[in-house]
Amino acid sequence: MAPQNLAQKIISSHLVDGKMEPGQEVGLRVDRVLMQDATGTMACLQFEAMGIPRVKVEHAAIYVDHNILQTGFENGDDHRFLQTFAQRYGIYYSKPGNGICHQVNLERFSIPGKLLIGSDSHTPTAGGAGMLAIGVGGLDVAVAMAGAPFYTKMPKVVGVKLTGKLRPWVTAKDVILEMLRRLTVKGGVGKIFEYYGEGIKSLGVPQRGTICNMGAELGATASIFESDEVTLDYFARQGRADDYHRFAADQGCSYDEDMEIVLDDLEPMIALPGSPDAVHKVRDVQGTEVQQVLIGSCTNSSYTELMTVAHVLKGRKVHPNVTMAINPGSKQVLETVTRDGSIYNIIASGARLLESGCQGCIGMGSAPGTDWVSVRSFNRNWPGRSGTKDDKVFLTSPEVCVACAVTGKITDPRDMGEYPDIPWPDKYVIDDTGIVAPVPASEAARIAVIRGPNIKPLPVRAPMEQTLQGEVLIRVGDNISTDAIMPAGAKILPLRSNVPAISEYVFYWIDPDFAKRAKEKNGGFIVGGENYGQGSSREHAALAPMYLGVKGVIAKSFARIHRANLINFGIMPFEFANSSDFELLKQDTKVTINNALGALKAGNKTMEAIADGNRITLKVDLTNRQRDVMVAGGLLNFIKSTQASR
Numbered sequence: 042m043a044p045q046n047l048a049q050k051i052i053s054s055h056l057v058d059g060k061m062e063p064g065q066e067v068g069l070r071v072d073r074v075l076m077q078d079a080t081g082t083m084a085c086l087q088f089e090a091m092g093i094p095r096v097k098v099e100h101a102a103i104y105v106d107h108n109i110l111q112t113g114f115e116n117g118d119d120h121r122f123l124q125t126f127a128q129r130y131g132i133y134y135s136k137p138g139n140g141i142c143h144q145v146n147l148e149r150f151s152i153p154g155k156l157l158i159g160s161d162s163h164t165p166t167a168g169g170a171g172m173l174a175i176g177v178g179g180l181d182v183a184v185a186m187a188g189a190p191f192y193t194k195m196p197k198v199v200g201v202k203l204t205g206k207l208r209p210w211v212t213a214k215d216v217i218l219e220m221l222r223r224l225t226v227k228g229g230v231g232k233i234f235e236y237y238g239e240g241i242k243s244l245g246v247p248q249r250g251t252i253c254n255m256g257a258e259l260g261a262t263a264s265i266f267e268s269d270e271v272t273l274d275y276f277a278r279q280g281r282a283d284d285y286h287r288f289a290a291d292q293g294c295s296y297d298e299d300m301e302i303v304l305d306d307l308e309p310m311i312a313l314p315g316s317p318d319a320v321h322k323v324r325d326v327q328g329t330e331v332q333q334v335l336i337g338s339c340t341n342s343s344y345t346e347l348m349t350v351a352h353v354l355k356g357r358k359v360h361p362n363v364t365m366a367i368n369p370g371s372k373q374v375l376e377t378v379t380r381d382g383s384i385y386n387i388i389a390s391g392a393r394l395l396e397s398g399c400q401g402c403i404g405m406g407s408a409p410g411t412d413w414v415s416v417r418s419f420n421r422n423w424p425g426r427s428g429t430k431d432d433k434v435f436l437t438s439p440e441v442c443v444a445c446a447v448t449g450k451i452t453d454p455r456d457m458g459e460y461p462d463i464p465w466p467d468k469y470v471i472d473d474t475g476i477v478a479p480v481p482a483s484e485a486a487r488i489a490v491i492r493g494p495n496i497k498p499l500p501v502r503a504p505m506e507q508t509l510q511g512e513v514l515i516r517v518g519d520n521i522s523t524d525a526i527m528p529a530g531a532k533i534l535p536l537r538s539n540v541p542a543i544s545e546y547v548f549y550w551i552d553p554d555f556a557k558r559a560k561e562k563n564g565g566f567i568v569g570g571e572n573y574g575q576g577s578s579r580e581h582a583a584l585a586p587m588y589l590g591v592k593g594v595i596a597k598s599f600a601r602i603h604r605a606n607l608i609n610f611g612i613m614p615f616e617f618a619n620s621s622d623f624e625l626l627k628q629d630t631k632v633t634i635n636n637a638l639g640a641l642k643a644g645n646k647t648m649e650a651i652a653d654g655n656r657i658t659l660k661v662d663l664t665n666r667q668r669d670v671m672v673a674g675g676l677l678n679f680i681k682s683t684q685a686s687r
């Protein structure tokens with residue numbers, strides 16, 4: 042057999058269907074799954090609808106980290122549902138306050154060489170510990186928990202050679218910001234990034250995790266590092282040396298594409314408001330006054346980062362015009378920094394210490410004031426995501442963040458003196474109090490699953506119609522994120538378990554009348570530009586439009602997870618054969634696609650739409666399996682029909 046890279050090794054050892062040729066669909070056996078609260082209630086309801094008594098993967102975990110504000114009964118009810126559901130069906134439950142799913146997963150449950158899928162787009166963070174970890178929609182997780190394979194297109198594997206060593210104050214965040222600068226937010230679609238070379242030796246597992254985490258912003262399927270002595274060291278300090286094994290690429294393996302980054306050449310970088318790929322050198326934008334600094338998120342809230350921040354803050358104060366808040370990635374991080382005494386420097390500086398969780402990253406608190414410049418160590422800054430319309434959110438490393446907090450303006454941290462070289466802790470504090478184990482299968486029947494009134498039944502689409510007909514309900518431009526389609530934030534996120542209620546907010550920031558119009562017109566079509574649906578895995582960006590009667594999205598191109606979610610919920614993802622036809626499909630244009638059902642069944646690669654008298658060719662790039670799913674009206678219907686016919 043030809044020498045294989047890491048991605049090929051994991052994919053070939055998990056392959057149950059299809060051929061490993063880039064672009065072909067592959068079916069993969071899933072070892073482990075991860076869910077979080079904002080996508081997890083739906084995934085659990087979907088799993089329940091399949092009637093399987095116990096999860097069939099080797100490890101499943103659900104983390105409460107997004108919806109933890111508890112401004113009404115909704116979040117608490119969801120937490121209770123998830124905990125009882127988890128105990129009953131064989132899932133580990135991580136309580137609110139225990140940390141962000143990706144950080145806790147890296148610390149406590151990552152295993153090199155395993156295949157993990159998770160209902161959150163930053164699941165690839167676990168690639169920092171040698172896992173092939175892929176972000177997917179909740180329904181894909183539910184199906185995997187039922188023991189079925191996960192299907193995706195075989196990605197291209199890009200080898201990224203890291204040479205040299207990062208200079209002081211330059212960090213892993215700068216590596217991934219450099220990738221975004223070079224490749225943009227759509228440069229990673231259909232690709233896995235595999236980092237190798239002597240440069241990886243100086244990056245710890247959490248730093249590798251930072252790089253893999255923000256590969257999601259490239260649109261990548263996953264990112265991965267080998268497991269080596271650095272990984273072993275991390276696992277040993279986690280008290281999990283037994284979970285380690287060496288997992289390396291074969292000597293002489295090759296990649297579909299190659300890149301190189303010379304670490305010594307990098308400088309502190311920052312993404313300007315609006316998009317994670319608007320990357321510049323900090324030096325080029327320094328001096329801008331800052332009103333808010335936030336440190337945390339699944340990208341950058343490990344022990345080393347918090348310790349570095351604490352060290353910089355020692356004997357210093359947060360600038361009078363700046364409000365600074367920190368949300369540690371996990372209880373373990375917070376506990377270890379507290380044990381070491383460094384938490385004192387953070388509190389004494391005047392920074393606000395928040396609990397471990399997603400917090401301001403998803404607009405759950407910490408929304409900036411009008412015209413504030415907000416500098417964050419997060420991974421996403423699409424307009425409005427912070428919870429404030431017309432926000433100005435910059436993304437950068439914790440090192441740049443803390444420099445800004447102290448000086449009150451965008452500052453290159455190399456102006457802050459000597460770089461604090463933080464050693465790893467001898468041992469992290471190991472205390473899994475925040476993780477509730479499932480009860481043994483033999484006792485599971487005694488656990489009653491508790492449902493509050495916020496948890497509404499799952500809406501299901503009817504099978505595919507013969508003819509698809511309706512008006513264009515909205516036309517949007519390129520790189521529309523799932524945050525734009527289905528916003529989050531403190532008002533909307535608590536409604537994730539209630540599709541009728543959350544549907545009222547589809548496209549809320551772009552066009553608050555969208556939901557009303559969609560209902561009045563009995564559904565219709567959405568028209569989009571390139572990379573439609575970039576960003577999160579939230580299937581509500583498909584599920585809620587489906588509930589409003591949307592039958593198809595016609596776009597120039599799609600982001601991977603959102604495209605899969607559209608198919609899972611029976612919404613046709615059409616691509617323009619000729620992208621200039623985009624101009625013909627304005628809001629209110631009447632669209633008819635005759636014999637859509639027949640064309641789907643016949644395997645046609647195109648369909649013709651009649652749009653106010655114009656004929657437009659639409660590409661239908663679906664595998665046979667996806668066609669069957671579409672005909673059934675979505676994946677849940679499809680699975681149920683295959684279960685019934687067995």
Ligand code: MIC
Pocket residue numbers: 079080107160161162163176403529576577578579
């Ligand atoms: C995000 O960062 O956008 C989220 C919130 O974590 C989402 C998941 C969700 O919307 O529930 C993601 O990244 O998939």
Ligand code: SF4
Pocket residue numbers: 107141161163338339340398399402403420
């Ligand atoms: Fe949470 Fe933000 Fe990470 Fe999403 S990107 S999982 S909201 S911390």
